[in-house]
Amino acid sequence: MLRRYISFSLSALILLLSIICPSVPLSASAATANCFTLDCTYEDGTAELLFAVGGDVNICGFEADLLYPADICTVSAVQVLNQNVLQNHLPEKGVIAISWAEVQNTNTAGDLLRVTFECSEKPAKDAFRLNVRDAYLIDENQDFVTAEYTLVQKSTGLDDPDETTVTVPATTTTSKTTTSKTTTSKTTTS
Numbered sequence: 001m002l003r004r005y006i007s008f009s010l011s012a013l014i015l016l017l018s019i020i021c022p023s024v025p026l027s028a029s030a031a032t033a034n035c036f037t038l039d040c041t042y043e044d045g046t047a048e049l050l051f052a053v054g055g056d057v058n059i060c061g062f063e064a065d066l067l068y069p070a071d072i073c074t075v076s077a078v079q080v081l082n083q084n085v086l087q088n089h090l091p092e093k094g095v096i097a098i099s100w101a102e103v104q105n106t107n108t109a110g111d112l113l114r115v116t117f118e119c120s121e122k123p124a125k126d127a128f129r130l131n132v133r134d135a136y137l138i139d140e141n142q143d144f145v146t147a148e149y150t151l152v153q154k155s156t157g158l159d160d161p162d163e164t165t166v167t168v169p170a171t172t173t174t175s176k177t178t179t180s181k182t183t184t185s186k187t188t189t190s
Helices: 002-020
Strands: 035-043 045-056 059-067 073-080 083-089 097-104 110-119 129-138 144-146 147-154 162-168 171-173 178-179 185-189
Touching: 035 059, 035 129, 045 059, 073 083, 083 110, 097 110, 097 129, 129 147
Parallel strands: 035 147
Antiparallel strands: 035 045, 045 110, 059 097, 059 129, 073 110, 083 097, 129 144, 144 171, 147 162, 162 185, 171 178
16 A cells, blocks of 8 residues: 555656656667557547557556647547546646556556547647656566656658657666666658
């Protein structure tokens, strides 16, 4: 019970800080774990985004911002698809802050959040972005450590549909050392 409270409190605190402080953009790197996907489909003035986690899942929680063009799109529906997801919509900033926390590490993939937008004009292909600020897991010593993850953003119905992959390395923090893996970036266009 205490772990769940600590995990929830940590997530709530991070969510509050994310509202107060601006988010930091993702750094690109190479890895293959915890694949976060943001699928954007646009048709006839409506954009639908599906945020999910899949791949080789081993994660306890994460903090992210879904950024959208508030000048041309308004949120018409937000559907939370996982009981551990918290979201806070900030329409004046064009941001939906997302927090997800488990009591322990999970390896279950699935859809997390679906958002529908009404758009006054067709958005640019990169108008919707996901900024994952933190992803973490609990190690064998019951410490929170940064989890390795991959971010894949896809678009359909926007100009030049593409898929962009950004991977962020795990940084393991112990009482004595901090290690990090090499970083690279990959973008594919279909």
